[in-house]
Amino acid sequence: MLENGGNSAERKRIIPRRVPVSRREPKERIKDFEEVVRGYTPEEAMAEADRCLQCKQPHCREGCPVGLDIPAFIALIREGRFDEAAAKVREENLLPSICGRVCPQENQCEERCTLGKKYEPVAIGRLERFLGDYELDRGKDVPEPAPPSGRRVAVVGSGPGGLTCAADLARLGHAVKLFESLHMPGGVLVYGIPEFRLPKRIVHAEIDTIHRMGVDIECNVVVGQTVTIDELFSEGFDAVFVGTGAGSPRFPGIAGQNLPGVQSANGFLTRVNLMRAYRFPEYDTPVRIGRRVVVLGGGNVAMDAARTALRLGAEEVRIVYRRSREELPARQEEVHHAEEEGVKFTFLAAPVRCLAGEDGRVGRIECQRYELGAPDASGRRRPVPIPGSEFIMEVDNVIVAIGQGPNPLIQKTTPDLEIGPKGTIVVDPVTGATSKRGVFAGGDIVVGTATVIMAMGAGRTAARAIDAYLRGEADPWANWKVKVR
Amino acid sequence: MFRILKKEVLSPSVKLLEIEAPRIAQKARAGQFLILRVNKQGERIPLTVADCNRERGSVTIVFLEVGKTTRLLGNLEQGEAIRDVVGPLGNPTEIENFGRVACVAGGVGVACIYPICRAFKEAGNEVIGIVGARTKEFLFWEDRLRAVVDELLITTDDGSYGRQGFVTDVLREVAERSSPPDRVVAVGPLPMMRAVCRVTKDYGLKTIVSLNPIMVDGIGMCGACRVTVAGQTRVACVEGPEFDGHDVDFDELAQRLRRYQDQEREALARFEAECDGRC
Numbered sequence: 172m173l174e175n176g177g178n179s180a181e182r183k184r185i186i187p188r189r190v191p192v193s194r195r196e197p198k199e200r201i202k203d204f205e206e207v208v209r210g211y212t213p214e215e216a217m218a219e220a221d222r223c224l225q226c227k228q229p230h231c232r233e234g235c236p237v238g239l240d241i242p243a244f245i246a247l248i249r250e251g252r253f254d255e256a257a258a259k260v261r262e263e264n265l266l267p268s269i270c271g272r273v274c275p276q277e278n279q280c281e282e283r284c285t286l287g288k289k290y291e292p293v294a295i296g297r298l299e300r301f302l303g304d305y306e307l308d309r310g311k312d313v314p315e316p317a318p319p320s321g322r323r324v325a326v327v328g329s330g331p332g333g334l335t336c337a338a339d340l341a342r343l344g345h346a347v348k349l350f351e352s353l354h355m356p357g358g359v360l361v362y363g364i365p366e367f368r369l370p371k372r373i374v375h376a377e378i379d380t381i382h383r384m385g386v387d388i389e390c391n392v393v394v395g396q397t398v399t400i401d402e403l404f405s406e407g408f409d410a411v412f413v414g415t416g417a418g419s420p421r422f423p424g425i426a427g428q429n430l431p432g433v434q435s436a437n438g439f440l441t442r443v444n445l446m447r448a449y450r451f452p453e454y455d456t457p458v459r460i461g462r463r464v465v466v467l468g469g470g471n472v473a474m475d476a477a478r479t480a481l482r483l484g485a486e487e488v489r490i491v492y493r494r495s496r497e498e499l500p501a502r503q504e505e506v507h508h509a510e511e512e513g514v515k516f517t518f519l520a521a522p523v524r525c526l527a528g529e530d531g532r533v534g535r536i537e538c539q540r541y542e543l544g545a546p547d548a549s550g551r552r553r554p555v556p557i558p559g560s561e562f563i564m565e566v567d568n569v570i571v572a573i574g575q576g577p578n579p580l581i582q583k584t585t586p587d588l589e590i591g592p593k594g595t596i597v598v599d600p601v602t603g604a605t606s607k608r609g610v611f612a613g614g615d616i617v618v619g620t621a622t623v624i625m626a627m628g629a630g631r632t633a634a635r636a637i638d639a640y641l642r643g644e645a646d647p648w649a650n651w652k653v654k655v656r
Numbered sequence: 657m658f659r660i661l662k663k664e665v666l667s668p669s670v671k672l673l674e675i676e677a678p679r680i681a682q683k684a685r686a687g688q689f690l691i692l693r694v695n696k697q698g699e700r701i702p703l704t705v706a707d708c709n710r711e712r713g714s715v716t717i718v719f720l721e722v723g724k725t726t727r728l729l730g731n732l733e734q735g736e737a738i739r740d741v742v743g744p745l746g747n748p749t750e751i752e753n754f755g756r757v758a759c760v761a762g763g764v765g766v767a768c769i770y771p772i773c774r775a776f777k778e779a780g781n782e783v784i785g786i787v788g789a790r791t792k793e794f795l796f797w798e799d800r801l802r803a804v805v806d807e808l809l810i811t812t813d814d815g816s817y818g819r820q821g822f823v824t825d826v827l828r829e830v831a832e833r834s835s836p837p838d839r840v841v842a843v844g845p846l847p848m849m850r851a852v853c854r855v856t857k858d859y860g861l862k863t864i865v866s867l868n869p870i871m872v873d874g875i876g877m878c879g880a881c882r883v884t885v886a887g888q889t890r891v892a893c894v895e896g897p898e899f900d901g902h903d904v905d906f907d908e909l910a911q912r913l914r915r916y917q918d919q920e921r922e923a924l925a926r927f928e929a930e931c932d933g934r935c
């Protein structure tokens with residue numbers, strides 16, 4: 172079958188449209204936090220897999236940051252060999268249930284899909300999710316680790332980067348301990364991305380697998396405060412991976428930004444996701460949302476905050492974004508979901524100041540209109556304010572989602588760690604090695620905010636380099652020299 | 657899980673717990689705090705590390721029962737456990753030999769000022785402790801404080817012990833002395849810290865306050881604890897909790913503390929109803 176599948180794309184029958192996936196109705200789904208997209212059944216997955224042309228030059232693979240062998244796992248799905256397909260995926264991607272749900276596929280694998288040039292691309296993400304869920308439902312076996320190496324590694328931060336690094340190192344036979352500052356592991360996967368997009372049971376199940384692979388997890392440890400990196404070495408660790416992420420919220424620097432009723436999206440989402448405030452008073456942490464909510468920003472974080480606000484009962488939720496619709500950095504599918512659910516958009520506008528209402532809480536927000544000028548360094552057209560175009564909106568809450576900076580604590584207490592101008596940790600991109608001997612880093616703490624799959628890729632790269640370093644096969648510090656931008 | 661080694665009732669509604677937390681005990685310094693979560697449904701709340709015992713691997717917290725979480729905490733007994741404790745968080749108090757230091761505390765702030773007084777004393781300062789309580793009943797740790805200060809001045813609102821009046825009355829007198837303090841540190845309820853700053857501003861005395869905004873993560877990720885200091889947005893859990901009191905926007909902070917008031921009342925009312933007033 173595989174061999175036949177490898178025939179030239181032209182001879183295969185083209186199925187132009189994707190097998191649709193079942194979703195909950197917008198009217199229903201905004202009443203709760205249950206997942207919106209239901210996922211493929213085995214039959215649907217096989218039908219969708221059948222659309223793949225099994226290209227000789229699978230461009231889809233080039234679009235995936237971890238180079239997943241997409242045609243191979245799709246061919247196995249087509250034949251109903253789901254276990255083997257899932258095993259294939261796990262060779263490169265440890266968390267398929269998660270990536271299948273949250274990867275920005277339209278800019279990655281699916282953007283490059285040959286079929287997508289003329290028709291709808293193969294739904295690679297949905298197929299990957301199908302496999303991940305299939306395996307989780309069945310309770311999969313954990314892979315047999317290599318014989319113990321006698322070396323110990325501390326992994327700091329339990330987001331996708333740290334989890335991947337820890338799992339890979341455990342598989343390679345090292346004793347791994349994962350340190351997490353919050354009371355629950357998972358990073359953004361548990362405190363940021365909402366339940367309706369990524370059910371927490373999935374994240375917990377994946378973490379449980381990693382735990383069963385022998386990774387020891389200690390929560391409530393803030394490295395840099397509770398224990399420093401140097402102290403970890405004295406505790407007997409031979410190497411350290413830092414995957415502490417970028418969760419430190421940015422504020423616009425406008426008057427009134429600290430008024431009650433103005434909050435960061437991270438704070439809002441943490442209350443709701445990590446602390447389960449949407450189940451107050453069953454859970455003790457409160458959350459407050461008024462009738463009219465303005466969300467500043469246009470990324471995934473903004474979409475998540477807006478849709479969460481709707482689910483908590485806000486009547487009008489409006490996203491205010493500096494650029495135009497085309498530049499929205501959020502996943503397309505989520506922008507579409509947000510619109511279906513009734514989130515409104517004001518493009519080409521940005522806040523000037525927040526004004527207090529009579530009760531001292533935020534009551535109005537003044538914004539200014541923008542137009543798109545010449546392209547900037549990122550290649551996107553730069554928004555320029557239009558003088559005299561200010562306008563005012565009445566609000567009960569403002570949620571700020573204009574970006575996050577690196578978490579600061581490790582950098583602050585590790586003087587010999589080289590830090591970039593924006594507070595990120597500087598590494599050699601080939602190995603993930605930092606300027607400090609024995610210390611590696613990866614994920615958002617290195618690149619600023621990126622994606623789940625990029626963080627996983629960085630965790631994997633570092634795991635390989637750490638393994639080689641611990642076995643004495645390579646010394647990343649032999650000629651460590653990285654130009655700080 | 658973090659085991660409770662000892663419990664004491666210090667005054668009506670103020671309780672002390674000594675908790676087994678070896679990692680925090682090794683590291684905590686004066687002025688730092690921890691965040692705990694009593695149980696699985698619980699809220700994360702910040703409390704100052706009032707003392708620690710490195711040999712026993714324990715930390716001591718002293719808290720006023722104001723809402724549901726502090727009530728739950730107060731109901732725990734020796735031998736029981738707290739689900740999550742993380743710390744030490746925030747920056748330690750800036751300790752140097754400044755010469756003469758006045759440490760001012762109100763209410764439960766007495767517990768927070770104790771390690772600060774001790775550290776100042778150890779650094780060679782002359783330490784003047786000024787503590788205020790509602791009534792004699794609410795005063796605790798007088799002996800402990802006496803052991804680490806050169807002079808202890810006590811006020812009660814009703815005059816049932818020490819001087820009648822507020823800490824600010826005594827502070828004003830101390831500021832008037834021929835050799836006033838070189839530095840003032842104040843810990844306590846917001847209105848008290850604000851009043852202290854008004855006094856010291858008049859006399860040009862540098863004053864450090866320990867702010868207590870609402871916090872969630874305590875590592876700079878949620879932005880709930882941000883305060884305006886000298887016109888700049890600062891994150892209290894990472895950049896504080898201590899700031900120059902003369903630069904703090906107290907009005908704004910007071911308003912933000914009230915943000916969840918309705919829900920806090922609801923949680924407490926439900927809690928009280930559920931336990932039939934037994935707690």
Ligand SMILES: Cc1cc2nc3c(=O)[nH]c(=O)nc-3n(C[C@H](O)[C@H](O)[C@H](O)COP(=O)(O)OP(=O)(O)OC[C@H]3O[C@@H](n4cnc5c(N)ncnc54)[C@H](O)[C@@H]3O)c2cc1C
Pocket residue numbers: 273274275327328329330331332333350351352353356357358359360363364392393394395414415416417418440471472475502578580581613614615616620621622623624626875
């Ligand atoms: C709301 C939201 C929605 C998003 N949606 C998407 C999406 O749809 N698709 C996508 O690909 N990406 C999305 N992202 C981005 C993606 O989640 C991140 O790029 C990714 O999680 C980064 O992984 P990481 O491992 O580097 O760190 P994180 O996931 O940030 O995890 C870092 C962990 O380290 C812990 N930590 C921090 N400091 C310390 C310390 N000193 N000691 C110990 N532990 C520490 C933190 O508590 C945290 O648990 C989203 C992000 C957010 C906030």
Ligand SMILES: Cc1cc2nc3c(=O)[nH]c(=O)nc-3n(C[C@H](O)[C@H](O)[C@H](O)COP(=O)(O)OP(=O)(O)OC[C@H]3O[C@@H](n4cnc5c(N)ncnc54)[C@H](O)[C@@H]3O)c2cc1C
Pocket residue numbers: 689699701702703704705718719720721722723724725726727764767768867868869870871897913914917920921923924
């Ligand atoms: C760095 C720091 C250190 C602290 N140290 C101590 C300490 O050593 N001992 C102690 O008793 N308290 C301390 N607090 C205050 C303590 O965190 C609150 O009392 C606690 O969160 C209340 O929780 P609750 O659920 O019992 O009450 P809630 O129901 O949450 O609140 C009840 C009432 O307390 C007020 N309140 C809520 N949170 C705070 C807060 N963070 N600060 C002040 N008032 C608040 C509310 O406005 C409300 O009126 C500290 C706060 C911070 C930020």
Ligand code: SF4
Pocket residue numbers: 234235236237238239241264270271274275276279280281295296299624
């Ligand atoms: S990991 Fe992400 S980019 Fe790679 S194939 Fe899967 S969905 Fe596509």
Ligand code: SF4
Pocket residue numbers: 222223224225226229230231232241242283284285286287293295
């Ligand atoms: S590019 Fe598209 S059609 Fe070709 S192998 Fe990849 S998924 Fe299949």
Ligand code: FES
Pocket residue numbers: 870871872873874875876877878879880881882891892893894
């Ligand atoms: S408590 Fe969340 S940023 Fe300080």
